[in-house]
Amino acid sequence: MKRTTIDLWVGIFVAIGLAAVTFLSLKVANLTPQGADKTYTLYAEFDNIGGLKVKAPVKASGVVVGRVTGIALDTKNYLARVNVAIDSQYAFSRDTSAEILTAGLLGEQYIGLVQGGDEEDLKPGDRIAITSSAMVLEQLIGKFMTSFAEGSGQDSKQP
Amino acid sequence: MLDALLAPFARLGHWVIEAVRRLGFISRFLFAILMNSAQSLTRFHLVIREIYFAGVLSLIIIVVSGLFVGMVLGLQGYTTLVRFGSADALGALVALSLLRELGPVLAALLFASRSGSAMTAEIGLMKATEQLDAMNVMAVNPIARVVAPRFWAGVLSMPVLAALFNVMGILGGYYVGVILIGLDGGSYWSQMQANVDLHVDVVNGMIKSLFFGAAVTLIAVFEGFDATPTAAGVSAATTRTVVTSALVILALDFVLTAFMF
Amino acid sequence: MSFAYGERTILERINLKIPRGRLVAIMGGSGSGKTTLLRLISGQVAPQQGEIIVDGRHVEHMSERELFEHRRRMGMLFQFGALFTDLSVFDNVAFPIREHARLPDAMVRDLVLMKLAAVGLRGTQDMMPSELSGGMARRIALARAIALDPQLMLYDEPFTGLDPISLGAIAHLIKKLNDALGTTSVMVTHDVERSLNIVDYVYFVAGGTLIAEGTPDEVRASASPWVRQFVRGEADGPVHLAYPATTTLSADLGLGDAHA
Numbered sequence: 001m002k003r004t005t006i007d008l009w010v011g012i013f014v015a016i017g018l019a020a021v022t023f024l025s026l027k028v029a030n031l032t033p034q035g036a037d038k039t040y041t042l043y044a045e046f047d048n049i050g051g052l053k054v055k056a057p058v059k060a061s062g063v064v065v066g067r068v069t070g071i072a073l074d075t076k077n078y079l080a081r082v083n084v085a086i087d088s089q090y091a092f093s094r095d096t097s098a099e100i101l102t103a104g105l106l107g108e109q110y111i112g113l114v115q116g117g118d119e120e121d122l123k124p125g126d127r128i129a130i131t132s133s134a135m136v137l138e139q140l141i142g143k144f145m146t147s148f149a150e151g152s153g154q155d156s157k158q159p
Numbered sequence: 160m161l162d163a164l165l166a167p168f169a170r171l172g173h174w175v176i177e178a179v180r181r182l183g184f185i186s187r188f189l190f191a192i193l194m195n196s197a198q199s200l201t202r203f204h205l206v207i208r209e210i211y212f213a214g215v216l217s218l219i220i221i222v223v224s225g226l227f228v229g230m231v232l233g234l235q236g237y238t239t240l241v242r243f244g245s246a247d248a249l250g251a252l253v254a255l256s257l258l259r260e261l262g263p264v265l266a267a268l269l270f271a272s273r274s275g276s277a278m279t280a281e282i283g284l285m286k287a288t289e290q291l292d293a294m295n296v297m298a299v300n301p302i303a304r305v306v307a308p309r310f311w312a313g314v315l316s317m318p319v320l321a322a323l324f325n326v327m328g329i330l331g332g333y334y335v336g337v338i339l340i341g342l343d344g345g346s347y348w349s350q351m352q353a354n355v356d357l358h359v360d361v362v363n364g365m366i367k368s369l370f371f372g373a374a375v376t377l378i379a380v381f382e383g384f385d386a387t388p389t390a391a392g393v394s395a396a397t398t399r400t401v402v403t404s405a406l407v408i409l410a411l412d413f414v415l416t417a418f419m420f
Numbered sequence: 421m422s423f424a425y426g427e428r429t430i431l432e433r434i435n436l437k438i439p440r441g442r443l444v445a446i447m448g449g450s451g452s453g454k455t456t457l458l459r460l461i462s463g464q465v466a467p468q469q470g471e472i473i474v475d476g477r478h479v480e481h482m483s484e485r486e487l488f489e490h491r492r493r494m495g496m497l498f499q500f501g502a503l504f505t506d507l508s509v510f511d512n513v514a515f516p517i518r519e520h521a522r523l524p525d526a527m528v529r530d531l532v533l534m535k536l537a538a539v540g541l542r543g544t545q546d547m548m549p550s551e552l553s554g555g556m557a558r559r560i561a562l563a564r565a566i567a568l569d570p571q572l573m574l575y576d577e578p579f580t581g582l583d584p585i586s587l588g589a590i591a592h593l594i595k596k597l598n599d600a601l602g603t604t605s606v607m608v609t610h611d612v613e614r615s616l617n618i619v620d621y622v623y624f625v626a627g628g629t630l631i632a633e634g635t636p637d638e639v640r641a642s643a644s645p646w647v648r649q650f651v652r653g654e655a656d657g658p659v660h661l662a663y664p665a666t667t668t669l670s671a672d673l674g675l676g677d678a679h680a
Contacts, residue, residue, distance in 0.1 A: 013210065017318070
């Protein structure tokens with residue numbers, strides 16, 4: 001086996017390896033190369049974010065317009081502070097509301113944005129003021145059970 | 160009577176002592192390889208040559224096995240997922256199983272039986288035919304000239320082979336799920352993209368295969384270097400390479416998984 | 421100087437001198453420790469007691485680096501050649517040159533062709549070792565061993581397993597190289613006739629000790645029964661056919677008790 005032949009084959013081998021890694025990063029893990037200038041950051045505060053995770057999608061009318069970039073607990077008011085990166089091509093009014101929704105009954109959680117009526121738009125770094133928290137299934141069931149118990153208790157008092 | 164009762168303990172003791180002794184040898188051997196690796200870098204064509212034998216010649220088996228494993232995953236995954244009405248998640252299932260576990264582990268097992276055994280046999284035969292002695296007498300350190308290039312070639316080839324195995328598996332799953340069964344191609348990819356994380360899944364899988372590559376090649380070159388220089392000795396060493404590699408890959412996989420995920 | 425593998429003593433209190441520029445043979449039966457002697461000289465193993473002095477330097481105290489320095493001035497021909505089976509003939513002969521000297525490719529090529537010409541095998545450079553006959557492989561190995569013009573050549577059983585013609589060719593080459601290069605040569609062999617024709621001096625080793633020595637003529641005329649047995653190739657004599665076992669055959673077979 002000549003050395004040049006071996007070199008050629010090893011070159012092909014390395015190229016295949018690079019192609020495979022690129023494929024895995026781009027097509028499989030969806031690492032789309034995004035410049036920082038193509039998105040802008042907003043933040044919102046929630047009482048409870050439920051199971052929301054970093055990189056969860058941000059959707060408006062079901063269309064993905066951005067991603068969650070950071071989740072932290074603000075120790076001043078003990079609210080969850082969620083940073084989101086929004087695609088620069090989308091602008092939202094200052095009275096836009098954000099809520100944490102679940103895809104399906106047990107699916108992944110995402111942030112839904114609902115456009116408001118204000119004429120001024122949110123600027124990078126602004127806060128989305130109107131928020132509603134995640135529906136936590138356990139709390140929901142808990143509430144339902146309590147009201148059910150209260151209801152049946154009242155029923156028994158009123159024969 | 161007492162002897163018969165004590166015999167299992169004696170065997171256990173013998174086994175443990177032997178295992179510790181070999182572990183000590185192999186650690187010293189790894190140290191010697193690392194100390195003698197300078198030449199592998201300055202004369203990189205030595206490593207390139209070994210990458211050809213360890214990596215390039217393993218391409219076919221990796222491509223074919225990856226494709227079939229992916230197709231089986233597609234088929235099995237579909238029949239299971241469709242019961243829960245979530246056949247769309249097939250892409251995520253195939254990609255995650257491959258990236259996290261099957262890709263690195265199966266590629267390493269194939270690599271051990273294809274290239275690891277060949278390395279052991281080659282070095283063992285070089286020992287048996289006095290080629291290693293000849294090198295020593297020519298003032299050439301066989302660890303620097305023969306062992307270290309093979310070791311680095313194995314370490315470098317393994318992640319490439321694992322990545323290729325993953326890609327072929329994902330394409331195999333696509334073929335079965337989308338082309339044969341008729342799922343939506345778009346949701347195959349989008350489900351995959353939504354659930355695969357570059358760092359957690361892809362990079363960790365690559366790190367795993369790097370560890371496997373190092374472990375398998377270290378075992379292979381050690382067994383070759385340590386082989387009894389006879390035909391029977393070399394064949395026993397080759398068998399040991401495959402068996403030990405398989406066990407070490409699986410044990411290491413457990414440890415790495417526990418740390419990573 | 422004494423040497424033992426584990427508890428089995430191979431060589432015991434051997435004292436021999438090899439004068440510079442001479443061709444010396446060490447003879448003895450199989451398993452008499454001849455090859456071990458070469459390994460001691462090349463520093464592959466170290467003696468338990470005693471000293472090995474080559475060119476005024478103690479081999480047994482050498483550090484790894486000094487040993488490699490020592491071996492660089494030394495060539496060794498192995499019993500079956502020990503050619504690198506994954507390299508071509510050219511690369512085999514070029515191996516020591518490339519490892520130890522940074523020379524331009526053209527000069528390496530010239531050196532290799534010269535060495536191949538010296539063993540009469542110019543034209544085989546593109547063949548692989550597997551395509552060579554045993555005699556040719558041995559001569560290529562010889563070309564490789566002399567590639568760096570060593571001051572000391574060690575031959576480990578250079579005549580084993582060769583047909584008479586190849587054998588003659590190798591013997592002739594060894595003699596010629598020794599005369600032409602002024603190299604000190606040590607040859608370990610049990611081919612008596614062939615080596616007595618070419619060497620300057622002979623040492624006889626048996627049972628790990630030196631039992632006889634002399635020039636070829638002295639050896640041929642020797643009265644020692646051991647030397648006579650060896651030179652004439654008799655089956656029994658001072659050297660016994662059987663390995664000295666510690667138990668008797670009947671004891672090994674479990675017959676001892678029955679007959680006691």
